[in-house]
Amino acid sequence: MRISQDPANLIPARHWVWADSAYPMEMWCVVPFKKPHGGHLTHRQNTYNRYLSKVRVRVEHAFATLKGHFQSLQELRLHMSKDNDLHIAAYWITACIILHNMIIHFEERLGKETTQWAIGEAEGWDDEGGDDGGGKQGDRTQGQHFRGYLMERLFEQHGLRM
Template identity: 40%
Template sequence: DSAYTVSERVIPIHKKPAALEPANAAFDKMVSTIRVRSEHCMGALKGRFQSLRGLRVLINRKRDHVFATRWIEMCMILHNLVVDVEGDEWAQWFIEQVPAGEVVNRNEENAAADVRPGADAKRATLVADYAAYRAVFNEI
């Protein structure tokens, strides 16, 4: 999503005019595909476990953060166990239960504070690596 600022941990798609370069456009398409899959996974989890729609945990200490992380991990483990038993087609029903706007959780207020000097270079390296991968893959 181009609304995010590039950082060491967040590699958003390119904005115009950089998005018009063929290598960047291919990279952006791949990133967008992964983002959609990720949103579908979050939608399936939130549809199955209502507690994940608004995890009501105050995170004031490391222990609170660990608790919230473990809660989410347990939901993921249980979800995967149920998918193993019921099959993948059930996940689609849960994805449809979560409104599309609820899946993405943006925090743009702190985005500027997360920018690192090497973030643009990291994205450029990822674009070049993906272009090289595509060149090799297309030759096979």
């Protein structure tokens, strides 16, 4: 099953996937702004895209770290023929993440510096999210509206006034 066919079955409520611009802009899939044909992105949209790029780089680094610590993730080869197979892969990856977090916890107790990733970025999301600078409010999809909300939260948290 492709995630785009039934995202609600694979992605919990109030969660989303950061993706590149090849993916659709949906409530479950947040993508960067694309430059319109013959136009340009606003300063706000470019700033948002830079921050999103930084998030995606951190995620790629997290994947590399997990794969570096857990050889089993290097080539996780499971035949995905039914939903249960996907759950097995998710449990496998979750177990590695739990072990990784335990390692971080023990390193912290030894005084080594670590980074805590923010959880709950969607808290406070409702249908009254911020403006994403992309046309009239009524012309936007729910996904575009959600991206606008995330952009406003990002700017607010970093003290950016644009």
